[in-house]
Amino acid sequence: MYDANALRRFKADIFQALAHPTRIAMVELLRNGEFSAGKLIELLKLEQANASQHLSVLRSKQVVVGRKEGNQVFYSLRDPALIEVLDSLRRYFQRHIAGVRATLKKISKLEARER
Amino acid sequence: MYDANALRRFKADIFQALAHPTRIAMVELLRNGEFSAGKLIELLKLEQANASQHLSVLRSKQVVVGRKEGNQVFYSLRDPALIEVLDSLRRYFQRHIAGVRATLKKISKLEARER
DNA sequence: TGTATATATTCTATATTTCGAATACTCTTA
DNA sequence: TAAGAGTATTCGAAATATAGAATATATACA
Structure with a gap:
């Protein structure tokens, strides 16, 4: 049996990933399918760097995955x-x-x- | 229609409330009914002040409510x-x-x- | 190769979160 | 009223998160 604390840290991590309005907005958009980083930036009117940082958080917590196609990266919900x-x-x-x-x-x- | 951003801030707040292993543990305990602050401290082996601070976060985000009975405060999930x-x-x-x-x-x- | 476009990373400043220690508050009961 | 138990709040330090500016990287394409 695995450490209940470790499991809680995982859950907390997921919640943490969603604990920012911008990231909530991103995930809500991604419900409808994949979007490129640029499209997310445009739709949510974000600074490029800021958006990229938030995407990085979502990636590190395994909430989204990025698919590289040419110049762009298309994001979608991992699950x-x-x-x-x-x-x-x-x-x-x-x-x-x-x-x-x-x-x-x-x-x-x-x-x-x-x- | 209300500001979508404000709504997202609310959602983010709820996630934030749950974005800590200790608070997850508290909420999971409270699934089974109400517990006094002292009981939560005992079961989760927490510092009194620390527990109280976490409970304060959960209270402020409306996740739990406290019912005062004499000396103690009994917490339960608000909803x-x-x-x-x-x-x-x-x-x-x-x-x-x-x-x-x-x-x-x-x-x-x-x-x-x-x- | 050079340049433009799309995205990521790093840096810096600021704000927020977290912890433990100390302190304060509020009941109960002697 | 005084003492003790149960909780909450305040304070200071350390850690983490966030924003924007600057920079870096990768790909397309002239």
Whole structure:
């Protein structure tokens, strides 16, 4: 039997990989199939270096794989089963939607004030 | 329609809450019902302050709620739907179990060497 | 070969997370 | 009220994460 702690570190790593809005956005896009790094950058309006760093995190945590084709690198989810994880989180959110909405509203107001 | 970015920040926050082995361990224990802070500390062999800080993270991200009873605080999952998220991650891991095992083995060896 | 394009890496500054030690708070009970 | 138990918070140090600028690498193509 393997160390339960090591297993938890693995789980924590996966969560960590997803613990950034940009990386969530990337993974959500990749649900629909593969995208080149450049396309991800364009769609998400990111700095090239920043995007590359986030992709590097996703790669190192084995969340995505890159397929090199000529000049470009096409990324896709390493295992679509990850989508299930995201979907269950989505359901979790839907159950909390009232609370989430209230908080989103608060945030919008705060952000409006900051402008 | 609310800001997709704000929603992603929320999701990222939940993942962040779970992005630490100790917090994963706590949540996994709480699957089985509520535990006092002291019991969690005992079962997970944690420093009191450290445990309290991790619980504070889980509280602030709305993952757990504390119920005060006399001297102690009993924690439980705020919404058992979170279990579904953990379960789907578990399935994800099972699918990758071969790769995970190999990596765990590597880690065990490294750790053995470090001792 | 030289140049342009796509992507990755390195560097630096800053912010955030984590830990343990110390301290504070809040009940209970003597 | 004082003492003790259970928790939480604060503080300082170390580690890690993030962003943007600069640089490097790899491939295509003139």
